[in-house]
Amino acid sequence: MKIPHEWHRSLFRNSFYNPASPAAVAKAPAEAAFVLKQLKLKKGSALLDLCCGPGRHAVEFAKKGLAVTGYDFSGEYLAEAAARAKKKKVSLRLVRGDMRRLKFRGEFDAAVNLFTSFGYFQKFSDDIKTLKGAARSLKPGGLFLIDVVNGGFxxxxxxxxxxxxxxxxxxxxxxxxxxxxxxxxxxxxxxxxxxxxxxxxFSRLYDKERLGAALRKAGLSPLKYWGGFSGRPLTDKTNRLIILARKN
Ligand SMILES: C[S@@+](CC[C@H](N)C(=O)[O-])C[C@H]1O[C@@H](n2cnc3c(N)ncnc32)[C@H](O)[C@@H]1O
Structure with a gap:
């Protein structure tokens, strides 16, 4: 199957797909609560939602008093995130860009990448570029939480x-x-x-070992693993793979 170069530019458009389906929006508060429980951030901490899309988690993080930056390539989704923030009366800093080219330097206490917003590149080195950029964006000791589909499952x-x-x-x-x-x-x-x-x-499949190794290569040390936002343990029967890692 031939995959178009830079396919994300045409797939992540409202005319074709929007990740903020009513069902996905309904799940966002509980997912965000799980994430925040693991990150243990103080009010006012800086959080990067990498590939935030239409901002369904970003607004939940902002409601809890965090200074949230949402980063995404899709201008349409960022416009929706801005509208969602306005409706919820929270403020979001929204930045448009490619995940392989993050320009932030040591400014975030934590970063998250949720709902399989990773593994899109046919060159593995592009995935590593993304993780290295996320690591560079963090303060020393900053936390990174990533949620992807479990490749083994x-x-x-x-x-x-x-x-x-x-x-x-x-x-x-x-x-x-x-x-x-x-x-x-x-x-x-x-x-x-x-x-x-x-x-x-294309979606690169990651299991615990492969994603753990990629994180380590980018200077992020895995700390904990889960198989879903309920906090259930990761097994080959769980369809999510969630890893919490710390910047070295
Ligand atoms: C599956 S959606 C998830 C969005 C959001 N995290 C959520 O849970 O609703 C993947 C997101 O990744 C973004 N994305 C895809 N390729 C990207 C790239 N190269 N750089 C930055 N964002 C990208 C898309 O625009 C989309 O918003």
Whole structure:
């Protein structure tokens, strides 16, 4: 399956996909509460939400008194994050940019990367660039919490074809497993007879060992692992892989 170069530019658009579905927005307060419980930050601490998207977690962090910077490539999602912050009467600093080119230096007490917003690049070195940038953004001893799909679970429960009915459209997924990750084709079929759109993308699969090694390579030492936002232990039966790491 041929994956377009820089595919994220066309997939993360409202015309195709938005991660802040009503179900995902409803889960955000509990997910944010779990994250904050692990980070143990004081009020006013600086938190980077790396790949914040439409800001569903960022606003929850801001509601708890943190100074939140949301960073994302998608201008459309950042505009939605700004609107969400206004509605919730919180303030967010929103910065548009590519996760491989973070320019922050030692300014955050903690950083998070949530809902598999990582592993998008066919060059592994780009994933490492992202993690190194996150590490550089942190103060010494700063914490980094990352939440991705559990690669071992995906391989064991691999579904080459899947579909789901959403409010306005049918969402179809095709997937091919490769040695490093999954090659995906998502198709959106609007119920109102609108244009059918397909987007192809790559997602690198990480298990505990592989993500742990990547974090260490970037100067981040893994401290704790979980298999979900409920705090359940990580096993090959949990579909999430959450790691808390500390900057060396
Ligand atoms: C699956 S969404 C998750 C968004 C958000 N964390 C959430 O939980 O709702 C992945 C996010 O990564 C962003 N993204 C994708 N590629 C990016 C890149 N190269 N640099 C910065 N952000 C990127 C997308 O715009 C999107 O907002």
């Amino acid at each position: 995906v391989r064991k429960n691999f579904r080459p074809r899947d579909w789901v009915e959403l409010e306005d459209y049918y969402h179809l997924e095709e997937a091919k497993a490769g040695p490093d990750g999954v090659y995906n084709a998502w198709t959106r079929i609007p119920k109102n007879g609108g244009k059918i759109l397909t987007r192809r993308f």
